[in-house]
Amino acid sequence: MHNGCMIDPRLITLRVFARCGTVGATAELTGYSPSAVSAQLRELQRVLGMQLLTKDGRGVRLTATGRYLVAGSDTLVAEWERLRAAAMAAGDQVQSRFGLGGFSTAAAQLLAPLAATLRSTRPQLEVQVLEADPDRCFDLLVAERIDLAVIVAMQSDTYLEDDPRFEQTVLLDDPLDVIIPSDHPLASRETVTLEELASEPWITEAAGSTYHSLFTAAFTAVGVTPRIAHEAVEWETQIAFVGAGLGVGLLPRLAPLRSAENVVRLRITGKGKPARRIVAAVRKGSLASPLIQESLGILQVRANRILAARPEDDL
Amino acid sequence: MHNGCMIDPRLITLRVFARCGTVGATAELTGYSPSAVSAQLRELQRVLGMQLLTKDGRGVRLTATGRYLVAGSDTLVAEWERLRAAAMAAGDQVQSRFGLGGFSTAAAQLLAPLAATLRSTRPQLEVQVLEADPDRCFDLLVAERIDLAVIVAMQSDTYLEDDPRFEQTVLLDDPLDVIIPSDHPLASRETVTLEELASEPWITEAAGSTYHSLFTAAFTAVGVTPRIAHEAVEWETQIAFVGAGLGVGLLPRLAPLRSAENVVRLRITGKGKPARRIVAAVRKGSLASPLIQESLGILQVRANRILAARPEDDL
DNA sequence: GATAACCGTGCACAATGGGTGCATGATCGA
DNA sequence: TCGATCATGCACCCATTGTGCACGGTTATC
Structure with a gap:
């Protein structure tokens, strides 16, 4: 959260703008109104004596100077974060506000317990959790709206291993299970291999999504080409499709099956064991x-507990 | 001048406080009122969630956390300066305000011409010159009141070769001349050695000052111990003393002799050729x-011209 | 080629933040 | 003990800054 940042908020706004490209989106991310963002950027140019923006069609675009400034500000922001962190650690103190972000499954399984724990151990800490897709999480990190995000690695196209703005920590590899209708011949099995399901009609996300990439990667590992029958965005939808007998699908271990009576979840064995990597990202x-x-410690404990709760699948 | 700095002004205030130690002095340096400084520091602690100050007698003192934060902020400020400078250079632009500082002789001989040149070449640039002793110049640099200072090296006790807050450039070595009464036996000479003046009554600054150190250093170089008859602070006073026949003294080449009729200035030859080193300091x-x-280029040209105007003394 | 949607910006107005000046309390030196 | 020095709290005030709405310019759609 925009909590004691010693960098001029207008520069932060410029950084957010550099990420999303439009004044409107910047306003939405930072919590300002569009006119405020416009005024801030104008004021920033005035006070710095630099031209940072140029009109470009119906929008505005960063100039070369602006891009240079934004790129260079990465180290500045990182330096401040480092300093604050070190001073906090040296003084044995913590900030008063803490913003968390993450996608739905992570928010439910990891962030909610984390927030609850922090709430009890540090009662006077204001904890806020924002559910957001990974891409937006990075935006929110840049905008200083959140301080820690739990995301799926490589889900975001803007994600880079050595991005000068972020640092990441692997929390756990969340294996993908198979979900099949309960009246399926294999429904009574404990585990299944992808080869056994090669001829099934598959339900997956649209091509281009992270899970679709995981999906194809898993099947290419075992050398078969699955037939994609249907596409769904939400897990719930996908589960419903499977329950309706439309086909089979992959579901992350962390995603709950809930009250889907006519769907069973099977562990995958064999070569192709798809998993999504869940990482924590910070500025x-x-x-x-x-x-x-x-927080990372708590998350790690929680992740390990999740992994330990199903020890049999790693064999 | 506090001109487009992207670091929170309250942190700058804290840095100034770290230098001078009292709220009142910080207020004077930053241009705020004491209550404003007090409120800023309190607000800074609140927003950062750190205790930075402790009561100490009738004043306040930095805590360990505070000192740590201030020390660490050096790199932060330097990083911003670097970024701004690079962006300015990349965009071929300059800031709109420019603050200069220096001690009296430098202000007259170097800063005034510099300000005049900048005023003509960049009409829309606000140039402000502040006369201040070297020590205060560093304060003003930290307080972002000025951007460039011309000082005598090692005059300030806070001056360090590798201070993480400043960078320096040598402008010139200003030789010290001898001033003697015009009715002195040596008054008709062009040059003189310190040995020849060893037995004269000397007029100098009080022990502990920079010029006093230069004074003693020069004489120890030639192996004689001068007799200090009188002490003066201002050059004008010292010249008047010499004119009154009270003794002889040292006067920097840059310091004008003006209308002192009964005083002559002689160059020093031989081993002990004292000089004060004039450097430009920036954040x-x-x-x-x-x-x-x-600006440094202009100053350097000016310095070279000063040196070139008296080419005979370097032989 | 007209119309609609979108994006950024300017303007009037309001509210918050932040600074000043004065008074007060506390501590140290004479 | 008295005065000087320093920091701080408080009332007031001003300036900065954000909001809401309207407008102009540009692109997409039919």
């Missing part, structure tokens, strides 16, 4: 912050 | 700024 430099460290 | 990171570069 670069903030990794040393006591609160971040504590 | 670390700002050296790449176009305006700083241009």
